[in-house]
Amino acid sequence: DGGITQSPKYLFRKEGQNVTLSCEQNLNHDAMYWYRQDPGQGLRLIYYSQIVNDFQKGDIAEGYSVSREKKESFPLTVTSAQKNPTAFYLCASSIVGSLTYGYTFGSGTRLTVV
Amino acid sequence: RKEVEQDPGPFNVPEGATVAFNCTYSNSASQSFFWYRQDCRKEPKLLMSVYSSGNEDGRFTAQLNRASQYISLLIRDSKLSDSATYLCVVNDLTGGYQKVTFGTGTKLQVIP
Numbered sequence: 001d002g003g004i005t006q007s008p009k010y011l012f013r014k015e016g017q018n019v020t021l022s023c024e025q026n027l028n029h030d031a032m033y034w035y036r037q038d039p040g041q042g043l044r045l046i047y048y049s050q051i052v053n054d055f056q057k058g059d060i061a062e063g064y065s066v067s068r069e070k071k072e073s074f075p076l077t078v079t080s081a082q083k084n085p086t087a088f089y090l091c092a093s094s095i096v097g098s099l100t101y102g103y104t105f106g107s108g109t110r111l112t113v114v
Numbered sequence: 115r116k117e118v119e120q121d122p123g124p125f126n127v128p129e130g131a132t133v134a135f136n137c138t139y140s141n142s143a144s145q146s147f148f149w150y151r152q153d154c155r156k157e158p159k160l161l162m163s164v165y166s167s168g169n170e171d172g173r174f175t176a177q178l179n180r181a182s183q184y185i186s187l188l189i190r191d192s193k194l195s196d197s198a199t200y201l202c203v204v205n206d207l208t209g210g211y212q213k214v215t216f217g218t219g220t221k222l223q224v225i226p
Contacts, residue, residue, distance in 0.1 A: 042218035
């Protein structure tokens with residue numbers, strides 16, 4: 001079955017460490033996205049990519065980095081520069097240029113700074 | 115004004131009740147609209163698209179009012195399993211790039 005896989009489900013990070021969240025999809029979608037969700041708040045866009053080897057900053061890109069070397073994969077690195085990284089991180093994908101379909105989301109990674 | 119605005123709730127309703135949520139959007143050129151459902155500590159899942167003519171899926175009805183720039187979701191005969199947060203999503207295609215804006219969600223609690 002096609003879908004998006006995020007790993008790990010739970011991640012604990014010490015202050016000052018970089019961590020990388022994995023996102024893989026087999027839906028053949030061109031576009032991939034990273035969102036952050038804080039308790040009681042909406043989704044905020046961190047980065048997005050519409051094509052391999054290209055990505056754009058979203059609304060809250062500071063302290064994060066991404067790469068898009070393969071169509072299927074869009075890993076997110078949370079760097080030590082991100083001052084408040086504890087949150088629920090969601091990866092999504094969609095068909096580029098089509099507004100008919102919405103996003104497909106992964107099951108998320110819950111990151112906690114310890 | 116927020117791009118997409120929803121009443122956060124919570125809406126506490128008894129089983130069997132009919133409940134309606136509204137969502138307003140600020141960009142009159144927005145092109146497509148969706149309702150997503152998000153269970154506690156889970157990812158959002160697409161509930162239904164919203165079409166200009168309105169659309170129905172079982173107990174759920176979604177409508178779009180372009181003149182007043184809002185979409186609505188009506189749930190009839192509420193079930194306990196409908197308890198969740200409902201996210202309004204607005205989709206624009208600007209300069210070839212898709213921009214998706216999420217509302218902060220409306221929390222529904224169906225009580226026995």
